Structures are given as structure tokens and as C-alpha cells.
Amino acid sequence: MPAPCAWHDRGVTLQDSPFLRACRRLPVDRTPVWYMRQAGRSLPEYRRVRADVPMLEACARPDMIVEITMQPVRRHGVDAAIYFSDIVVPLKAIGLDLDIKSGVGPVVADPIRDADGIKRLRELEPDDVSFVTEAVGTLVGELGPTPLIGFAGAPFTLASYLIEGGPSKNHERTKALMYGEPELWNDLMRRLSVITLEFLKVQVAAGAGAVQLFDSWVGALSAEDYRASVLPHTAWIFERLGELDVPRIHFGVGTGELLSLLSEAGADVVGVDWRVPLDKAAQRVQPATALQGNLDPAALFAPWEVVAERARDVLTRGRAAEGHIFNLGHGVLPNTDPDMLTRLTEFVHEESQT
Numbered sequence: 001m002p003a004p005c006a007w008h009d010r011g012v013t014l015q016d017s018p019f020l021r022a023c024r025r026l027p028v029d030r031t032p033v034w035y036m037r038q039a040g041r042s043l044p045e046y047r048r049v050r051a052d053v054p055m056l057e058a059c060a061r062p063d064m065i066v067e068i069t070m071q072p073v074r075r076h077g078v079d080a081a082i083y084f085s086d087i088v089v090p091l092k093a094i095g096l097d098l099d100i101k102s103g104v105g106p107v108v109a110d111p112i113r114d115a116d117g118i119k120r121l122r123e124l125e126p127d128d129v130s131f132v133t134e135a136v137g138t139l140v141g142e143l144g145p146t147p148l149i150g151f152a153g154a155p156f157t158l159a160s161y162l163i164e165g166g167p168s169k170n171h172e173r174t175k176a177l178m179y180g181e182p183e184l185w186n187d188l189m190r191r192l193s194v195i196t197l198e199f200l201k202v203q204v205a206a207g208a209g210a211v212q213l214f215d216s217w218v219g220a221l222s223a224e225d226y227r228a229s230v231l232p233h234t235a236w237i238f239e240r241l242g243e244l245d246v247p248r249i250h251f252g253v254g255t256g257e258l259l260s261l262l263s264e265a266g267a268d269v270v271g272v273d274w275r276v277p278l279d280k281a282a283q284r285v286q287p288a289t290a291l292q293g294n295l296d297p298a299a300l301f302a303p304w305e306v307v308a309e310r311a312r313d314v315l316t317r318g319r320a321a322e323g324h325i326f327n328l329g330h331g332v333l334p335n336t337d338p339d340m341l342t343r344l345t346e347f348v349h350e351e352s353q354t
């Protein structure tokens with residue numbers, strides 16, 4: 001019976017991977033490293049395959065998803081792959097009229113701002129995203145012992161795109177709804193939580209070895225507002241994800257003041273941006289939490305010696321955490337020299353070798 005045997009072998013080596021071990025706060029022989037937005041515009045091979053294919057079409061084609069997800073793994077030798085998609089893919093899949101505009105980001109044709117709008121958010125069925133199941137299945141076969149991270153946008157960050165209609169600096173309409181109409185807000189957040197949970201479950205059922213919930217813009221909130229209006233919803237998602245027995249990573253930008261609450265929401269790993277050193281962050285999160293981060297992505301534009309020195313500092317401070325996964329403090333910037341990332345990956349591996 002070669003097939004089940006191969007799966008079994010993969011299971012053993014996969015669970016031994018430095019990435020999954022660090023997520024579970026187990027000893028590792030080197031610090032694992034991957035980069036948020038490691039696929040994408042920094043890679044010439046990405047720009048080539050995407051040249052004639054709109055972003056949301058690429059996100060719905062298993063052949064493109066597999067190729068783009070594999071590109072940074074092949075090139076940089078990172079310790080984990082992240083499933084190529086976007087946070088708005090599940091919203092598109094339930095029929096919302098939205099697009100990803102090049103150089104802008106997600107744009108929603110008819111923003112959601114009232115009870116009628118919220119009713120348009122139906123539940124996500126696995127069949128709506130059958131391309132995800134197919135792509136993840138192929139990917140885990142190709143990746144072998146390298147884990148695949150599934151991901152989704154968290155309800156607050158998704159709500160911001162839906163309410164504002166696109167990227168927003170101040171999230172003013174989002175906050176107006178949150179502060180002014182808490183019942184509507186909670187209805188919106190509940191519906192988005194159900195969609196997000198289902199989208200992550202589909203990825204795990206197909207073989208993703210970990211999940212990351214991106215609440216990228218939640219750093220715009222005070223701790224009190226986060227606790228009252230967001231935490232209950234993300235905690236609901238994390239609690240249900242717990243049944244799946246894969247590490248749960250939670251990340252947001254500018255969340256220094258929220259780190260303890262982000263970890264209270266129930267993640268196994270908290271992602272930290274570049275503003276808070278990891279030794280400080282380790283004091284802010286709940287016990288039994290690993291950290292992920294946190295080199296400033298803009299530092300990669302400085303000379304290599306500076307990058308190396310800063311990466312070494314991240315590794316040193318990361319030892320204060322119960323587990324550490326090296327990453328950037330946010331996504332790879334589009335103009336980053338990809339050779340810097342390859343070199344950084346090798347450096348992190350060599351420096352952290354035990």
C-alpha cells in the first residue's frame with residue numbers, strides 16, 4: 001500500500017519540521033524562517049506568470065496557485081510555504097462584487113454599510129472554493145516535509161475593506177459603524193467570522209499544516225475598543241480552530257499595545273511587527289505562546305552588513321520567547337531585492353544552528 005505509507009512518512013517528517021516544532025514551542029536545531037508576502041511582486045518569476053492574468057483569476061486557478069506558492073520555497077529555501085491567495089478571496093467566492101486593482105488592493109463595488117448590505121454576506125460552502133481544496137492537495141504533495149500555512153483575513157480587517165470600499169488610512173466609516181451601531185457591527189463580525197472559519201477549515205481539511213489569521217489593520221484600535229468589539233469574534237474563531245489541532249498564528253500591524261489581547265484571543269503564535277522588540281513582546285503575550293517576526297521589511301534596502309546585524313539582534317531577542325519563527329515585521333515590499341531574502345534565509349539558518 002504505497003500511498004498511505006507515503007502519507008504516513010510525510011506526517012512524521014512534517015511534524016518534525018522546524019517550523020511546526022517552533023510553533024509548538026519544542027526545541028529546534030535551527031530557527032525556522034519564512035516571509036509574509038514571500039510570493040508576489042519581489043519575484044521576477046511571479047511577475048512573469050502573472051503578466052496576463054488578473055489577480056483574482058490567479059487566485060482561483062489551481063495551476064497558478066501551486067506555481068506561485070512554490071516559487072519562494074524553491075528560490076529562498078524557506079521553512080514554510082504560504083498558500084497563494086488574498087484575504088478577499090472567500091468574499092468573492094460568496095458572490096460579492098469586488099476586484100483587486102493593481103497598485104491599489106481590494107476594491108468593493110457596493111460597500112456594505114447597513115443591515116441590507118450585511119445580509120448579502122451568506123455563509124461560505126466548501127464547494128464555493130473547490131479550487132482551494134484542489135490546489136492545497138497538490139501543494140502538500142509537492143512540498144513534502146515543508147509545511148503549508150493556510151491563511152485568512154480576520155473579521156475586523158475584512159470589515160474595513162467591505163465598509164470603506166477599499167484600502168483606508170483612518171478606517172473612519174468602519175469605526176463609525178463599530179462605535180455607533182454595535183448591533184449591526186456584531187452581526188457583520190459574526191457573519192465574517194463564520195466565513196473566515198470555514199475558509200480556514202477547507203485549507204486544513206485539504207492538508208495545510210498551520211493557519212495564520214491576518215488582522216492587518218486592527219492596530220488602528222485602542223485596547224478597550226479591541227476588547228469590546230473585536231476580541232470576542234476572533235476568540236470565537238480561534239476556539240473552533242483549536243479542534244483542528246494545527247498551530248494558529250495571529251498577526252496585526254501596529255499592535256504593540258494590543259499584543260496581550262491578541263494572544264488572549266487564543267493563538268499559539270503571535271506575529272509581531274518591527275515596532276516592539278521580541279524580548280519585550282515575550283513579556284506581553286500569554287504564557288505558552290510562541291512569537292513570529294520581526295525584522296523591519298524596509299531594513300532589506302540597507303547594506304547587507306546592516307541587515308545581518310539587525311537579523312542577529314532579532315534572533316537574540318527571539319530567544320526570550322518560548323518559541324521563535326523568524327519573519328519580517330510585515331510583508332515583503334514589492335521592490336525588495338530577492339537575493340537579499342535568499343541571503344537572509346541562509347544567515348538565519350547558520351546563525352541559529354545549535
Ligand code: 1CP
Nearest residue numbers: 037038039040055084085086087102104105167214216331
Ligand atoms: O506570500 C504571499 O504573497 C501570500 C499571498 C498574499 C497574502 C498572505 C497575498 C497576495 N495577499 C495576502 C494577504 C493580504 N491581502 C493582507 C494581509 C497581509 C498583509 O497585511 O500584508 C491584506 C491586508 C491584503 C489586502 C491586499 N491585497 C492589499 C493591501 C492593500 C492595502 O489596504 O494597503 C494588496 C495590495 C492586495 C493585492 C495582493 N495580494 C497578494 C498580492 C501578491 C497582491 C498584489 C497583486 C498584484 O500582484 O497585482
